Amino acid sequence: MTDVYLLSGFLGSGKTSLLMNLIAQLKAEGKKPAVLMNEFGSISIDSDTVANEENIPLKELLNGCICCTGSEQTEAQLQGLLEEYEHIDVILIETTGAAHPVEALDAVYSPLFAERLTIKGIVTVADSKRWLEREKLSPQIRSLFMEQIRHAHIILANKADLLTESELATVTMELGNFNENAPIIQTVNADISFSFIEETLANMKAISEKQVISGKHLPLSSKLIVFDRSVEKDRFEDWVKSLPDTVYRMKGYVPLVGAKNPYLFQYAYGMVNWLPEYVKMEPQLVVIGEGVQQLEYPG
Known part of the structure; x- marks a missing residue:
């Protein structure tokens, strides 16, 4: 490292x-x-x-x-x-x-x-x-x-x-x-x-x-979420919408049900973006914000 x-x-x-x-x-x-x-x-x-x-x-x-x-x-x-x-x-x-x-x-x-x-x-x-x-x-x-x-x-x-x-x-x-x-x-x-x-x-x-x-934290921190299985796109987006405003950025590769390779996923200020990938990337997502250490994808 x-x-x-x-x-x-x-x-x-x-x-x-x-x-x-x-x-x-x-x-x-x-x-x-x-x-x-x-x-x-x-x-x-x-x-x-x-x-x-x-x-x-x-x-x-x-x-x-x-x-x-x-x-x-x-x-x-x-x-x-x-x-x-x-x-x-x-x-x-x-x-x-x-x-x-x-x-x-x-x-x-x-x-x-x-x-x-x-x-x-x-x-x-x-x-x-x-x-x-x-x-x-x-x-x-x-x-x-x-x-x-x-x-x-x-x-x-x-x-x-x-x-x-x-x-x-x-x-x-x-x-x-x-x-x-x-x-x-x-x-x-x-x-x-x-x-x-x-x-x-x-x-x-x-x-x-x-x-x-106790709910206290540094101004900014990050959380790495690793996926061990494919997820439903709609369910994943519902989870994203449920996150607090203190989540500022997300970027990574999300494995979707029915897709050959994980999709590149980006989130910023309430906006989401999906892009297909033509090579297999590691299925993991980086979350940046305040107090994000406790976040986990429930799916």
Whole structure:
């Protein structure tokens, strides 16, 4: 299993600085990191910074976001990393600043990698000064900025050196109130210990498994459902309709009664989509949402 960390945050927040810091630390520990970078435009700018690092496996996506519209390309790039390079310990994925975290995870939580990748969590870099001035953003952009923070597992209150002590205290308190599950770390140049991230997410994972019983959970989690028999399409869709609104995404291969191969099934925001497959894929489904660990298909 290869550990995967998703680095999220708005445009210009300091994600690439965080990425470079983590790469240096992992190399110093004797670990082999690989990087998947998403550039917003058609020219790789931030990727060139990583490319200058020696012996760093790198794949990049240009002209868009790691999201549902580019998930196939993302899967291909991840497949390339896993097949072309040996002994990768950690994959660091830097999303474009315009990526929604749920959609970014949708591409990474592919059933193709269910037994090869372990998604450790989302580390979101928040521009502290921009947070204080968020009301100046347009409603749509402000919503994206807030969503990136709301779904984080760890939040870096970055550019702390640009604020007064009073302003920084306000930012830390407001971020903590907005996302009560994620620890807030004040940083300059997104400088943080990888071991701290690793240990914090591991502890949060252990806590979340206990908290499911009481209804508490991390902002986002995933559940892998494996099918041992074919299912009736209508019955399966009825089950999907019965799921709570906190289920955001589903993607996988569902074996249908009467079909030779499992169908590719996708679900997002109440919409379902079925596509036939011409090769036999593993009958398993990845569910992404809040508090999804207890979900099981009853059929």
